[in-house]
Structures are given as structure tokens and as C-alpha cells.
Amino acid sequence: MEKHVLGLELPTDPRWVDIAQKNIGEILTDHAYCEQKAASSCISLIIQFHDLERVVQTLTPVVAEEWDHFSRVVNELRKRNLILGAPRKDEYIERLAKCVHKGGSRNEQLIEKLLMNAMIEARSCERFRLLWKEINDTELSLFYYELMVSEAGHYKNFLSLAKEFQEADLVMSRWREWLAMEADIMRELEVRGDRMH
DSSP: HHHHHHOOSOOTTTTHHHHHTTTHHHHHHHHHHHHHHHHHHHHHHHTTTTTOOOOOOOOHHHHHHHHHHHHHHHHHHHOOOTTOOOOOOHHHHHHHHHHHHOOHHHHHHHHHHHHHHHHHHOOOOOOOOHHHHHHHHHHHHHHHHHHHHHHHHHHHHHHHHHHSSSSSHHHHHHHHHHHHHHHHHHHHHEEEETTTO
């Protein structure tokens, strides 16, 4: 799951994991809502592109996995006598959403949404890797290792699915643009230990 696999242009600021460890309740709450949003995003894609069997077939199990992750994160909160806090604004996702090309064909809209989802999964995977490697809580370390492996699979699923609806070279060309835009967003965002992104 190193940089050459995920392709991220800018690694997470090393200060993030240290701050995150000190705010683990906030991180777990934010993480739970990230999983909920990931499941909701896949459901929206399935509904919007219900006539595309490959979209339905590929994303249906992802919905189940993301919702299972939500349940598992809530369970980690309970183990620590913490409760699920309120949802919070996700500036990272809001900024990424502005990178989506508006208009175009229905197929082009699908590609953009798949690439945005791939981007989110790639960054989540990178953050989970940091928590697995650096966090002092042994149980949470194993938990984040398992989720890291799963998120890496989702990231690849979204990219592979996009290539079924557009030439691979075009998909990867646009993906490189997404990577550059995401790196710019990461440079501008404040390093916060109470947010997963």
C-alpha cells in the first residue's frame, strides 16, 4: 500500500496520526460517518445507473462492506465507552466534489463519480495504513489493517469499473488530473486530528 500502489502525490502530514491518537473518539465518530457516506454514495450510483448491470453488480457488495465497516467502527466506540457523536462537515469531500466535471454525457458523469469515489478510498486507505503502523492501541491497529486491505480493494474496483465504460488511457489520464487536484486540496487543508480526511 505504498505511494506507488495508491499513486497519491502527497502523503499525509506525519503530524496527523499523532494528533489523531489523542482524539480517538473524534476520529472514530468521523470514520463512522465516512463509512456511512461511502455506502450512501454507492447506493446513489446504483439508483442513478440502475440500467447498467456492471455498476449494480460491482457496487452492491461494496454497499454491504461499507455498512459493515460502519457497524464495526460503532462497536469500537462502544468498547471504549464512547458514543457516536453528531455528523460533521467534511471539507475534504466538499472540495473534491468541486473537482467533478459538470455536464457531459451520462457516461462521462459516471466516470467522474467513480473517480471521485476511487480518490476518497485511496486517501482513506493511506490514512488507515498510518493508523495501523503508528497507533499505540494494538486492537485498533489490527482493526485498521483489516480496513486498509478492504479499502484498497474498493479503490481498485472503482478504477476498474470506470475502465469498463471508457478507454483505459482516457480514464488514467483523468485519474492523474484527480491525483494532482487532490494533492492541491491536501496542501491547503488544515492538519486536524479529529477528522479522518
